[in-house]
Every structure is written in C-alpha cells, then in structure tokens.
Amino acid sequence: MSLKRRHSTTQNASEQLQVLMSTLIKTMSKFRLAVIQLHVTKVKADNLSRARRLIREAAGQGAQVVVLPECFNSPYGSSFFPEYAETIPGESSQVLSEVAKETRVYLVGGSLPEADSGKLYNTCPVFGPDGSLLLKHRKIHLFDIDVPGKIRFQESETLSPGSRLSVFETPYCKIGVGICYDMRFAELAQLYAKKGCHLLVYPGAFNMTTGPAHWELLQRARALDNQVYVATASPARDETASYVAWGYSTVVSPWGEVLSKAGSEEAVIYADIDLEYLTDVRQQIPINAQRRTDLYTVNAVKED
Ligand SMILES: O=C(O)CCC(=O)C(=O)O
Numbered sequence: 001m002s003l004k005r006r007h008s009t010t011q012n013a014s015e016q017l018q019v020l021m022s023t024l025i026k027t028m029s030k031f032r033l034a035v036i037q038l039h040v041t042k043v044k045a046d047n048l049s050r051a052r053r054l055i056r057e058a059a060g061q062g063a064q065v066v067v068l069p070e071c072f073n074s075p076y077g078s079s080f081f082p083e084y085a086e087t088i089p090g091e092s093s094q095v096l097s098e099v100a101k102e103t104r105v106y107l108v109g110g111s112l113p114e115a116d117s118g119k120l121y122n123t124c125p126v127f128g129p130d131g132s133l134l135l136k137h138r139k140i141h142l143f144d145i146d147v148p149g150k151i152r153f154q155e156s157e158t159l160s161p162g163s164r165l166s167v168f169e170t171p172y173c174k175i176g177v178g179i180c181y182d183m184r185f186a187e188l189a190q191l192y193a194k195k196g197c198h199l200l201v202y203p204g205a206f207n208m209t210t211g212p213a214h215w216e217l218l219q220r221a222r223a224l225d226n227q228v229y230v231a232t233a234s235p236a237r238d239e240t241a242s243y244v245a246w247g248y249s250t251v252v253s254p255w256g257e258v259l260s261k262a263g264s265e266e267a268v269i270y271a272d273i274d275l276e277y278l279t280d281v282r283q284q285i286p287i288n289a290q291r292r293t294d295l296y297t298v299n300a301v302k303e304d
Contacts, residue, residue: 059103066108069249084113085112088116100130124179142181176189191300200223206246207243232250
C-alpha cells in the first residue's frame with residue numbers, strides 16, 4: 001500500500017471514529033423518562049402486578065428511566081404504614097428488582113413503608129438495569145402540617161426521617177431523589193444540583209388542598225432555580241380513599257416549562273430528557289457562574 005493511500009485510510013478510520021464518538025455522546029445525552037401514575041388500592045398484590053405491567057409498557061415505549069409514585073404498594077395514611085411495612089430487600093423490592101432486570105431500566109421505585117430495626121421509614125428503593133439495589137432514599141422531611149379546616153397530617157406519628165441525600169449515576173446523568181414533602185426544601189434540590197444532578201425525581205402524593213396550590217409551582221421552581229429537569233410521580237386520584245392524592249404527575253424542563261403532565265387518572269407519561277438542551281439553558285442564563293458565593297452558600301452538613 002502506498003504511503004499516501006495508508007494515510008488516507010488512517011484518516012478515514014479516525015473520521016469514522018469521531019463520527020461514532022459524537023453519535024454516541026449525542027445518544028447518551030438524550031434519554032426517555034417514563035413516570036407512572038399508578039392507581040393504588042388496598043390490595044398489595046394488585047398494586048405490584050399493575051406496577052409491573054406498566055413498567056413493562058414504559059420500557060416497550062423506549063423508556064430508560066422509570067419512576068413510580070410515593071406509596072405505590074399501599075394506601076397513603078398513618079394507619080396503613082405499619083400494616084404494609086416491609087424490609088428492603090423484601091417482597092415488593094424483589095418484584096421491582098426483577099422487573100428492572102427484565103426490562104433493563106433504571107427504576108425509581110416510588111416509595112413504600114419500610115421497617116428496619118423497630119422503626120418505620122417512607123423509603124424509595126432505586127434499582128439498576130441489572131436488578132441491583134442502587135440506593136434507598138428515606139424521606140428526609142416528614143410531612144407534618146396542619147391547615148385548619150383543610151388538612152392535618154403527621155407522618156412523624158408513625159415514621160422516622162431519613163438522614164441521607166440520595167444521588168445515583170446513570171450513563172446519561174446523575175439523578176437526585178426526594179420524596180414528596182422533600183420537594184418543598186429548596187436547599188436539598190440545590191445540593192443535588194451542586195453534586196452534579198441534572199434530573200431530580202420526586203415520587204409524591206400531594207392532596208386536594210396543597211395539590212392545586214403548590215404541586216406544579218414547586219416543581220417549576222426547583223427546575224428553574226437549579227436549571228435541572230424535575231419529575232414527579234403521584235398515585236392516581238381515588239376519591240374513595242381516606243387520603244385523596246392530587247395526581248398530575250409532571251415532568252418540567254430546566255427552562256421551567258411543563259413537558260408532560262398526567263391528569264388525575266392512571267397513566268404513563270413520557271419525556272425525552274435532553275442534556276444538551278440543559279447545557280444550552282445554563283450557558284444562556286449562567287446563574288451558576290454568577291452566584292455570589294462570597295456572600296452566601298448552601299452546604300451539606302453531613303457527607304456520606
Ligand atoms: O407538601 C405537601 O403539601 C404534601 C406532602 C405530602 O403529601 C407528602 O409528603 O407525602
């Protein structure tokens with residue numbers, strides 16, 4: 001082979017490699033997220049089989065990350081937590097692990113009442129596409145509120161709070177996990193963003209009072225403050241339940257736009273998460289570089 005020909009073959013190979021690399025980077029910078037707004041009943045086995053069916057459906061639609069709602073396998077309510085509590089690993093997390101492995105998705109397993117060493121937690125287990133348990137997020141901020149004449153709820157009567165931040169890595173981006181009331185705490189979202197998360201997921205079950213007032217507003221605020229994608233997964237609304245969930249699972253972009261939103265009924269919603277778009281937003285409005293860290297800062301007190 002002449003020198004000239006060898007040179008052009010090498011050049012072709014390196015160009016092809018570059019094209020391949022840039023296609024790969026582009027592919028990795030986009031992924032499909034599915035949020036399952038599950039109809040949750042008192043029958044745990046039904047909740048589990050419906051969740052499994054909808055996770056399969058989501059994976060069939062190309063979802064690589066799937067999120068279930070808070071308390072996806074039990075009704076939401078202080079009296080139900082002890083009755084439905086399980087260990088993790090345990091029955092429900094075994095089902096989630098199997099279906100994550102079968103469908104090859106990252107699965108954010110909503111939450112379930114977790115029993116551990118005589119205490120109960122509201123816990124979100126996260127599984128990788130090989131079925132391994134990547135982390136357990138125990139709700140950090142317990143939902144204790146009293147709005148006279150509207151709603152009083154005291155999770156702390158039965159639950160203990162978690163005390164860890166929860167971030168997991170995927171080939172696409174880092175993802176930070178919070179549960180419902182955790183979303184009200186801007187500092188948590190800021191810390192997740194500071195740790196490099198580009199997507200925050202909040203399985204949650206707002207109610208008929210705070211749902212219409214705050215649910216979407218909080219998601220858009222967290223997304224805009226931190227220039228990240230935010231996804232919430234609620235149970236479907238069941239007017240016969242003792243605690244009526246608001247529904248309206250949502251995905252919000254780093255620009256603060258609602259990309260996808262369920263109604264009040266059972267549904268699977270999808271959003272294509274585009275990390276190049278996130279980078280563009282951050283370049284256009286560069287608040288990260290403009291922060292006055294000489295005047296203020298948000299830090300984790302305790303690092304894992
Ligand atoms: O913050 C709210 O208004 C609702 C929170 C909630 O339902 C929960 O944390 O489970």
